[in-house]
Amino acid sequence: MNPLPSDHKSETPFEIETYTREKLIEVIVSKSEASSGLIEAKNHVDYLDEYFHELGAKTILVENNYFDRDYLEDYAAHYARCFHRYRRRCTRLHFFSDEIRKEQFLALLRRESVPPATNNLQLAYLGFLVVRPLPSTIIGRTCLKTYSSEDRRCFPTTRRYEVNLFGFSLSVESLAFQEQDQAVAACATSALWSAFQKTGLLFQHPIPSPVDITRAANERFPMSSRGIPSQGLTPEQMAGAIRSVGLEPFLIDTSDPRTLKQIVYAYVNAHIPILFLFKLYRVDSSGKSCFLGGHAVTVTGFSVPSDAPIEADPWRCQRIDKIYVHDDQVGPFARMVFDDKPVDIEGQNVSTLDSAWSNQHRVVPQFALIPLYHKIRMSIEEPLIDFLPVVKLLAIANKNPFLFQRLKDLELDLSLTSLNDFRSDCLNLDHLSGQALEQALCASNPRFLWRARIRREGVPCLDCLYDATDIQQGHFFLRMIEYDPEVAANLRILANLPECSAILQTQKSQLVEYLQKPAETILDTQSFHDE
């Protein structure tokens, strides 16, 4: 074990280093109680180095004697009571994509630089990483810029973090990540903590520290052994921790990757991070698998390549090829790939995902746990069941592209959204204008909506809106927004044909009832709900 870090009184307020992998390790070692061998062996270093290369990091600004709120709370609850004198103060490392020399930064601090130099700081700012003064689990709160979108990646769960660097206001759009400290937090707590970073802002609840999360989980569902040091949490305990912040846990089995993709698309698009629970296996060169344990990560985004839709499956969510997760054993925004590689697990061929750990580590999905605001009462099933007859009508239409040109090769998606996001979306789209746009923007709608969207080549044709706050027996279909009136007109023709009645009668659908209303009635009103 390294000797204690130098007394904070002798440290300068900051240091500036050129970014290299070796310098990153050197700084982390000097500011923690970890040895260089231990840091070198961590998954995090290789991952972070690749990440910083992707972002173009050139400079590390080391901010000494930093008080990190989350570490301080864990320190007060746990480390302060140890015989060993752990430090209270952390070190915050700031990363920039520009080369910044010490003289330049001093000139800024002394106001000897002209104003554009301070704007350049923000433009070059990539985020920060807090180094905890611990012997092993040294990566504290970390907020880094995401990968660029490249027209396929999206990270709807990020938020803005304000950073004050010696008086200079900087910000980074990210979602906080941290490594489990193996004392007050195992992976489940770290995953919950990251998810709460966003839901706290979305749903206005306090964001608990890791120790508070672990305590809340254990209070509601105590294990037979001690809760701290944390040995991990069960899904039941994780659900309890979600309730402790005033949210409702929605747990669903995602053993089938198609369900996982559907759930990720539906909820992450609504900016809600999902807790993804899975079994982790190591597979050797002979194909033999060894179970390592259950693991939990926070899903923060996903990738949908811009190829043409899959002909056999019109659902956009099924085109997700990667999800991006905060894996506390790897790093922030780590990739998990849907490569569908089968692995022999106890004599059965099981479909797995590529983990973010290494090529030898494979993931068998188990659950998705979604922290939901209590008003989001309606799950994904109800709007999907109501929308299903339209899916069948489109399937019929696809068999005669001559008759149904406007219904050919359409892509479907279903996701939760907020009223504010829906309105902003309408305003940003070119395909809605005039009275239709005015009605879409001004119509009275609930705060949360399920939106079933039909697109062609990425462009919306039709939105069917459902009230996500309603009860199952309610009249939850709200309205249809027709970006492409011909698509809606063709659907109405099909919905009103006696030949299609057999399909439409299998399940009562409020959307179909709306489509079957006489045309002159539809032209006069926009929905069932307008007064």
Next chain:
Amino acid sequence: MMCNNMVIETAQEKTIQVSKWLATQEGQKAIKDAMNQGEEIILRLKEARQISPERLREPITI
């Protein structure tokens, strides 16, 4: 934007064309094939909500 009368007239013509096609063998097959379209998604989601209590108590330890 077309006026109401023109929209209804075009819709009527289209309805006749579609109805004729749906009465053909090809149209009937299209209806039959579409009957089960998407049902497996609903079934999958319903099954995914049924989770045994034992699984809820399996620890996440890594």
